[in-house]
Amino acid sequence: MQFSVTILGSNSALPTSERFPTAQVLNASERFFLIDCGEGTQLQLRRNKIRFNRINHIFISHLHGDHCFGLIGLISTFSLLGRKPDLHIYGHEDLQRVMQPQIDYFCREISFKVVFHSIEPSKSDVIYEDEKISVETIPMKHRIPTCGFLFREKPRKKHVIRDMLDFYQVPLKSIPLIKNGEDFITSEGEVVPNEKLTKPAAPPRSYAFCSDTAYNEKIIDQIRGVDLMYHEATFLDEKESLAKSTFHSTARQAGLLALKAEVKKLIIGHFSTRYFDLDPFQQQAQSVFPNTQLAKEGRIFEIPYIPNL
Template identity: 50%
Template sequence: MEPFKVHILGCGSALPTLKHFSSSQVVELRNKLFMVDCGEGTQIQLRKTRLRFTKVSCVFISHLHGDHCFGLIGLISTFGMLGRATPLHVYAPKELEPMLHAQMEMFCHGLEFEVVFHAVDTTKNQVIYDDKSLTVETIPLLHRVPCCGFLFREKPGRRHILRDMIDCYEIPVSQIDNIKNGMDWTAPDGRIIPNSRLTADPNPSRSYAYCSDTRYIPSLHKLVEGVNLLYHESTYGKACAERARLYYHSTAEQAAMVARDAHVGQLLLGHFSARYNDEDQILNEAKALFPDTYLACEGKDFSVK
């Protein structure tokens, strides 16, 4: 099974601290890299992971608060200095486009690659990216500005060849790809050997949901039902539930309620308020409702399985 990982570059909230960087992640799937949010310090964190800058093909921005997008223009500038030639696709709320173009005109003269902007409607649940490996769809969220999360769904892989069947029916190597893609085999004597006898089912498809800044949404679980890994912001502990509601954020307990109701595989907490020196309190409040819960932390990666 090919790697499907989430690399945490930053998991703090709006106020920078010495412990946490602003929000940013890289989703790795089938040798492709997708960045999700791009706060200050993202480039430094990206270098620490030793992930290759040039392999980041898309950046998904959840909303236009600085701790989620202030690092984007710097990243684009660095791509230019590194001699990037392939297009960079940016998916973000439409309000970012004129600001991004103005910044590029000011700071990024002579880029040798194209920055392709895709306006995202944060109010709709829809597929905004589609390739041979996966789809990415939006998850409408409830924040002080237009905001959405992103759901990465792996597409089914090809069927697995049963080597003993291939040997038994003396199927030539030239036909193996066709059989992986579902073709039956016609033996020299005219018998048709069904594909189901020659192959095994592909590995189950995996999925990752990133729910950025949001007030608790009781119906959110319907959009992330059954995902393997759910990242849900958990800015506050339950003692600050009223503050969370006021500023359109969530508590760890509320994140766990979404995970429980959606029957997800694992829950990942992040976007921690600067008021917490130790997030164990947040973790324990979530685990009381959803035991398979973990804290995001810079430099860690989590496998989607």
């Protein structure tokens, strides 16, 4: 029942000697969704002991190199390791156009299929869905078409209370209906309300990944109340005008958006290479939104599973 984000790269375009370009992994119940794939992502996956064969879906926010230059190396390594399952990559329609020739050239005997899914970053769409999770795009405001990604667990079925089922002699075939919220009618015709037989399931968890973007209140409605939000904070407040002109955000702006969107926790990252000491980022964001943490390579942010007992 894990739901956690591992930071593989925290930096903006120019890597430093210690900070990698953007890449993260969302672990949703041991299924791993890779989000962006800067140069060195495969190395960072190894360092963080994330098994390659758990990754079947990769989401690319936009086609700046610091968010996708690690793709070809990762695909090539997957192939050298003899991977079999399809690999699904979600990104702007140009992604396939720039990647396919590289794959064709460098991975001539590729052992698996790379399936590109073209997304339209300017609108919010559900681009992935399975029985446990959905992924929506979040339109970002950047120099080129860019989107964030909103991962939401699906609502779980209710938990039945075993003792009450026994007491009312509920037959097995009725249990799925009760889990779905229906009342139970005994053989004597007594209506037992669902609330007597069940406990609510743990609330679905959610993660919003927002990078790269200028400060943009238009996304607030979509991400309102998420458990965890990553928001880029390329600059400190002193560079607000530079942030604006390059379509990036400051640490304080990230905090402000977190506050207005009533998210529960904020991670900031995508730090400009000009900064060595990152503590001021945390301070400036926390001055607006106290529950802020810095994205740093290897950090894991977990959203606990809290059943309503």
